[in-house]
Amino acid sequence: MNEPLLKVKELKTHFQTERGWVTAVDGISFHIDEGEILGVVGESGCGKSVTSQSILRLFDEKYTAQYDGQILFNGEDLLQIPLNEMQHIRGNDISMIFQDPSSSLNPVYTIGGQVAESIMLHNNVSKAEAIEKAVALLAMTGIPSPEKRANEYPHQLSGGMLQRVMIATALACEPQLLIADEPTTALDVTIQAQILDLISDLNEKLNMGVMLITHDLGVVAQMCTRVVVMYLGQIVEEAEVNALFSNPLHPYTKGLLQSMPHLEGPRSEKLHVIEGSVPSLNNVPQGCRFAPRCLFADETCLKKAPVLEDIGGGQLVRCWHAQKIKEEEEGAYVAT
Ligand SMILES: Nc1ncnc2c1ncn2[C@@H]1O[C@H](COP(=O)(O)OP(=O)(O)OP(=O)(O)O)[C@@H](O)[C@H]1O
Ligand SMILES: [Mg+2]
Incomplete structure (x- = not known):
């Protein structure tokens, strides 16, 4: 049997707060296979974002955060590797779409420049080639007139367009795993549907695994094969999507x-x-x-x-x- 692409074992994420250490993610285990879309659901504050950001070790381990457990990516424990290697994995093998698109784009660079930058960081290509590839990626995310848009700055684009740019940036390195944290929150319904279609298209084309975090069980039903339900830092139920919808067992x-x-x-x-x-x-x-x-x-x-x-x-x-x-x-x- 093939090893899963991602296997998280007994992950705990602790934070130092004014009131002492808290454990925001408390012993989570799950896996994602190559080409699989796993749904992660649960009310606000249950630890979905902390789990996803822990996979990329985005918290400050020096002062305020501490992890326990294992995060095996292609069999290698990401919690054991040096942070500079982690940096390499972040841009090359695992990408993330954050809950808030505006915070992850730089306002002083053009859209095309930022996507091209991400391509150049991870591929040995010339600037001209990177820009050409960036425009193609923007087109793939459904941005109209991508050549023109590539020269625009983040403030010139709507929320839905920015979300697509962030998806284009996240996909620039053709990751094996995409972590999408509420990729459609705050977007209008039509754009939501387009972005979700895009993620499933790319999941099929690139055979990439996807961790799809959402509040919306309708989205899970439409996109995912398996789903984990989180409550207060733990998984309370994990099932195939059909089983979960026809026969949910946890209250x-x-x-x-x-x-x-x-x-x-x-x-x-x-x-x-x-x-x-x-x-x-x-x-x-x-x-x-x-x-x-x-x-x-x-x-x-x-x-x-x-x-x-x-x-x-x-x-x-x-x-x-x-x-x-x-x-x-x-x-x-x-x-x-
Ligand atoms: N850096 C931090 N320091 C201390 N506590 C934190 C930190 N980041 C998150 N938390 C706490 O961890 C818990 C889980 O937060 P998280 O952001 O993962 O929730 P979520 O499931 O993503 O919620 P939402 O659906 O609103 O995005 C919350 O109680 C939050 O306050
Ligand atoms: Mg969140």
């Missing part, structure tokens, strides 16, 4: 799915939202982290933390009641 996943707007549902239907809010990292519940908000919680849940367990068919769930919920749902299915 948190069920809550997330119920909070999805149903297009075909009656207009007046009230959106179900999960009661309560995510506890702070300084105040992590002692037992199951979701227990204070969970309708299924009992004494055990409040006292003892459940582990992530295979409930069958490769569906992993971190819940004391997962087996019971599964049996009840199978029973209900047989009865109807």
Whole structure:
């Protein structure tokens, strides 16, 4: 069996804060195969961005951040290599699309110049060749009149266009792995769809693996084969997309799915939202982290933390009641 492209094992990311050390990502394990799109979902603050930025070791390890565990990329542990080698991997093998496009582009350089720069950093090509390749990449991301746009500055482009430029920059090195952190947040629906189409096209053409972080379960259903659901720094469920949508087993996943707007549902239907809010990292519940908000919680849940367990068919769930919920749902299915 082939080694996965990325295998994250028991990753922990700790931060030093004014109130002491906190563990924002607490023992996460998952993998991404070559050519696979993995979805990562969960409410705001559950650790999606910290996980993705930890893979690239973007936090300040000297003063404020510390990692534990393993991040195996093509079998090599990225947490063990010197930071200058990490720099090389960042631009060549793993690329990232950040949540906020404006922060990752330099306002004083032209769009084309920035994409070309990224190409020149990683390929032995002349400036003219790099600019030609940059224009081709901008065209590939669906930017109209790419030759003209290449000469413009970031402030001359709309949010959707900037997002495409960032995608072009991220793809300039033809990465084996693309990490896309909410690549379509804050974009209008039409542009969202175009950008997602573009990512799936490139995923097929380049056979690159994609870690797709999103709030939007509709996007997961459309794009991904497998999905991990995060809650308060941990994975609470991992499953094939079809299994997750047809048979979510963690009460948190069920809550997330119920909070999805149903297009075909009656207009007046009230959106179900999960009661309560995510506890702070300084105040992590002692037992199951979701227990204070969970309708299924009992004494055990409040006292003892459940582990992530295979409930069958490769569906992993971190819940004391997962087996019971599964049996009840199978029973209900047989009865109807
Ligand atoms: N540099 C840091 N120092 C201390 N705590 C941090 C740091 N970066 C993130 N955190 C904390 O880690 C937790 C996870 O944050 P993260 O940004 O990963 O959430 P997220 O799932 O990406 O949320 P969103 O959906 O809003 O983007 C949060 O509680 C956040 O406050
Ligand atoms: Mg985030």
